[in-house]
Amino acid sequence: MKTIEATQMENMELLLEIVNLKTKLHEIYKQVGPSSSEYINLSIKLNSLMHNYFEEKTETLVRI
Numbered sequence: 001m002k003t004i005e006a007t008q009m010e011n012m013e014l015l016l017e018i019v020n021l022k023t024k025l026h027e028i029y030k031q032v033g034p035s036s037s038e039y040i041n042l043s044i045k046l047n048s049l050m051h052n053y054f055e056e057k058t059e060t061l062v063r064i
Contacts, residue, residue: 014053021046 021042028039 011053011056014049014056018046018049018053021049 025039025042025046028036028042032039034040034043
């Protein structure tokens with residue numbers, strides 16, 4: 001029961017966006033390396049999304 005509740009509390013849209021962005025970053029890294037502007041911009045976006053995810057997770061845990 002707790003697993004079902006925990007899954008329902010996850011922001012699946014945010015998690016999918018994070019996974020997709022990580023995959024895209026990996027591909028860009030393999031193609032042009034970490035110094036490209038696209039890689040840097042996506043890396044900053046990923047950092048922001050991860051921050052948002054952890055904030056949401058913390059708020060959820062505090063409410064429990």
